[in-house]
Amino acid sequence: MLLLSLLKLYKIDIANKRIKSKLIKVLSMEVNSINSELQQRAFEFLNLIQQLGNPQGQLLFDMLFDEMPAFTTGENPLLQRFGAPGQLPKSRNLTQQTLLPHQQQQQPEQKKEIPLTPNWQQGYYRLFEYQQGVFFENSLVKIILRIKPQGQDRSTCLYHFSILNKSSQTSLNSFLMSIVDYQTVDPPLVVNIVEIPNSVIKIGDRGSCTIQVSLRSPFLSSKQIPTLKIQFSSGGGFNGLRLKLPIFLTKFIHPSELALPVWLKHWKTMDVVDEASTIIDMKNVERDWIERFLNKIGFALVDQGSFIFSSGILNTTQEKFGTLVKVKLMEDCFELNVRVTKQGLAPLVSDYIVDFLKNV
Incomplete structure (x- = not known):
């Protein structure tokens, strides 16, 4: 816990060489710890710091130690969904944050919208008209999507993804698919990943993933459609895709x-x-x-x-x-x-x- 806190503190001022020097010194000492878990964690953190000199290492560091979203409301949405009063006590105002000295006198930065992967529109609009087709393709992966209604009432659809490793030289490692930009308070959609892909997709092999989508409310605008986030490493490089899911009212x-x-x-x-x-x-x-x-x-x-x-x-x-x-x-x-x-x-x-x- 202490090592993790030190790295998060370092992320606040990553250009500070003095903090970096002291942190490396602490981690180097813990690499020889008699506690095997502490030793392993120190070794991993030390390698992360050493990779900060290249863009891929910087991206991985930022993702691993990303900040948790700050509470922007004093109301509890979970209690609201159960019809109970959701107002938290005023003494626990979650919108107030303690600022570090170097953060004072600064205006809070607005969260930037993360752009989608280039050429995401091709597969997105293709699957408006068809129930099956190529959802996305680049030099490393080819993703085919098949959309199939589930049950008699047609209010639920299954989205079957087939992921082909196109690389002829390396496996796709640490493969992960998740749903982001998803409304969780009174959502018009209920989206569940019912089948997760294997973490490793070997050369020429395919991975598969199934997402279940249920339409709770017909008032679903295109801005409320969630994003599919895909992360994997290939040939020593870290890759990330953000693709808008083709979930249409039609x-x-x-x-x-x-x-x-x-x-x-x-x-x-x-x-x-x-x-x-x-x-x-x-x-x-x-x-x-x-x-x-x-x-x-x-x-x-x-x-x-x-x-x-x-x-x-x-x-x-x-x-x-x-x-x-x-x-x-x-x-x-x-x-x-x-x-x-x-x-x-x-x-x-x-x-x-x-x-x-x-x-x-």
Whole structure:
């Protein structure tokens, strides 16, 4: 515990040579300790400090000794979820922090948003339209994702990842996958890793990981979609990937076949509930392409004339919502109209579809 505290103290002022010298001296003494656990820990910490001269070593050091997020509220979210008063005693104001001397007189830094891995969009948008495909690929790994509904209610999906080691020279070691940027207080999604990959993926071998995703609330915006964080070492280098998970509302929609008179009746009834209408500029778009696209993302086509009518059911663990889509073809563009049996849902469903069409 003392050694760990010393390293965290060193991280505060990593450029201080005086602290570094004293810390190395202490660790060097403990390397010869009669306590085998203390000896091992001192040896590991000493090696970490020696690797600070290169960027990979600096990155690993920062990750291992990253600060725990500070409490920004005096309320207990766990108690709130149980319907109990969540206000903590005022004498324990967790927003107050004791500053070290060199931290005083400084403005608190805002946490920077960590960018996603370059080219993450390709696999992300590919899997909007398809249930299986290449999620991400670079010179070291190729990740194939298969999305499969679980159960009859379609409110839960299984995300099966297959990770191929593309390297011809080295294994992928210390392989780890985790979910980050995930809302934990009253989340619209429940995300669980039900199968973890092996920590070592040998040359030419594959690892696998399965994530279970349940939709609790249909009010899921694209900003609330969590990130898949992948870490591994290869050839002595440390690698990290951050990929936005392709969790879309449309993944929880299943087709609902309706006769045209019934569809028109529902459309008229839902007029008083909610509607989203968008003009999408797409030149040379064909009717057949739009029909196939709507069918792929979970809508059943209805017999129609000059318009394209389709219908589906949006499933959550608590409720189901009827969803109707009408497309009007025009020259060099088309009009997309969405109606849902829940106030405020139509714009969300429409936003997912429009976002995809603007990025294909």
